[in-house]
Amino acid sequence: MQEPQASRIALTWNGEPGRQEELTHGMLLDQAVRAAAALSRLGVRAGDRVAVHLPLVPESVIATLACGRLDAIRTTLPVSLTVPELVARTQESSARVLITADAAFWDGAVRPVKALLDHALARGAASGGVPDRKVLVVNRCSRPVSWKPGRDQWWHEALGMPTVPC
Template identity: 55%
Template sequence: MSANQHHISRIPQTAPQGPASAQPPVPAAEFIHTRLVDQARRAAAALTRLGVHGGERVAALLPMTPESVVTTMACGRLGARRFTLPIGDPAYLLRDRIQESGAGVVITADGCFYGDRYYPAKRILDRALADCPAVRSVLVVHRMARPVPWTPGRDHWWHEALTLDA
């Protein structure tokens, strides 16, 4: 059992059920502690199905959302290392950081607002991944109601991957 699992399992399930959420872009999500733990368990199972194991790096191109926290918790459960990719970076910088990290899985939002402008995270990530053959899977968190480029076999919806372990 990892230190993260040990710590989380020691928190009583009767802990206060108040919200644990970041400042919300629309749509907003509030996660109570038990939901965060459940989502982290499901995300860890999804990452395991994608071949993530202890010591491996998982890159995350996510805005400040509950899914970002869940990703960190899931990596902790597996002993994997989360590698954060900055929102707003151009494709060539993302490519360099992903190659340097050695990540085989990337978790991204389909898009988000960066300051006052729309940032098409998945579209920019796809340009970066053209030169990252080591990336075998991309989990996409649905945030915006806009078209999303898709690579069958590599790309997976976050919500569907977490539902498989319901």
């Protein structure tokens, strides 16, 4: 990427509570490459599905770009879905890798995004859902979350980046 382009703002995100982030083209490219490498290490190949269960945050855009770099299929699991809806959507997607957040700000309150996905995955597994899923967890709100060793991994660790406190 040409240096002048790399330093230009590519993405401005305004979130709750009054939080703002800006990513340059260079930063966005770097994180997309890192995310694609992380997904590849988790076994994602061309044509595979990656389910993204994130609020509207920069990592959602980065995940989309990473999937594009791998020619993987990005499927969206809106954070507004209920657990039964998440069970159905995760089973339909057949995604072996899911990307979620610890929590999300939603109309001034904190929504436990990962906890909802955990419940959906447990229900899905009990009814013969896709085994051996991997879950990348974006630390958006620094909330405590349940953790399943071998399945769950922090996004920032997978990308080899420091965490950004909420």
